[in-house]
Amino acid sequence: MMSTNYGGMAVVAVSGLRLLCIGFDTTSIELLCAEVVPGPFSATVDLIYRHGSEAVMTTFFVNLADTLDRVAAYNDPVYIVGDINVRIDRDDDINTKQLLELLDVYGFTVQVSDPTHARDGPLDVVSTRRDDAPLPVSVYDAGLSDHHLLLWSVPIPRPPLVQHLLCLSFVDRGISLAQHR
Numbered sequence: 001m002m003s004t005n006y007g008g009m010a011v012v013a014v015s016g017l018r019l020l021c022i023g024f025d026t027t028s029i030e031l032l033c034a035e036v037v038p039g040p041f042s043a044t045v046d047l048i049y050r051h052g053s054e055a056v057m058t059t060f061f062v063n064l065a066d067t068l069d070r071v072a073a074y075n076d077p078v079y080i081v082g083d084i085n086v087r088i089d090r091d092d093d094i095n096t097k098q099l100l101e102l103l104d105v106y107g108f109t110v111q112v113s114d115p116t117h118a119r120d121g122p123l124d125v126v127s128t129r130r131d132d133a134p135l136p137v138s139v140y141d142a143g144l145s146d147h148h149l150l151l152w153s154v155p156i157p158r159p160p161l162v163q164h165l166l167c168l169s170f171v172d173r174g175i176s177l178a179q180h181r
Contacts, residue, residue: 029064
């Protein structure tokens with residue numbers, strides 16, 4: 001029986017969704033970066049986990065800036081998500097200020113403001129480009145962790161509907177449409 005849970009990360013996809021792993025080396029955070037490709041649409045998801053039992057170090061912001069450097073130039077939508085263990089609701093906290101300023105410099109904004117942790121406060125983020133449409137993020141306590149589940153939908157354009165036109169010319173009146181189905 002497990003007595004302590006220290007996090008972990010996974011990108012899980014339904015059948016038919018293509019995932020491409022993009023590797024970034026970091027020292028202060030666990031980072032899993034994937035390109036998600038459902039058909040003609042693609043997006044980049046950066047899943048971040050920063051250990052909450054450790055103080056926020058300068059290397060966290062250096063590694064995050066390096067990650068943002070790489071993904072900011074992508075043309076596809078980019079989602080920065082995960083457990084960063086920084087209370088983003090504390091305006092007077094130096095780590096909060098530095099995190100929000102760093103995201104802002106790269107054109108990203110945090111979409112979560114509700115508490116995401118059992119002890120209250122938002123410690124988890126869903127961040128998108130500032131010029132993208134805001135994502136309504138729902139926070140759900142699934143009872144599996146001290147962190148809550150974050151749920152949101154991404155608008156994925158559907159491929160155009162292919163229509164087939166069947167033209168029939170009946171020369172012989174004895175031919176019925178039912179015979180040609």
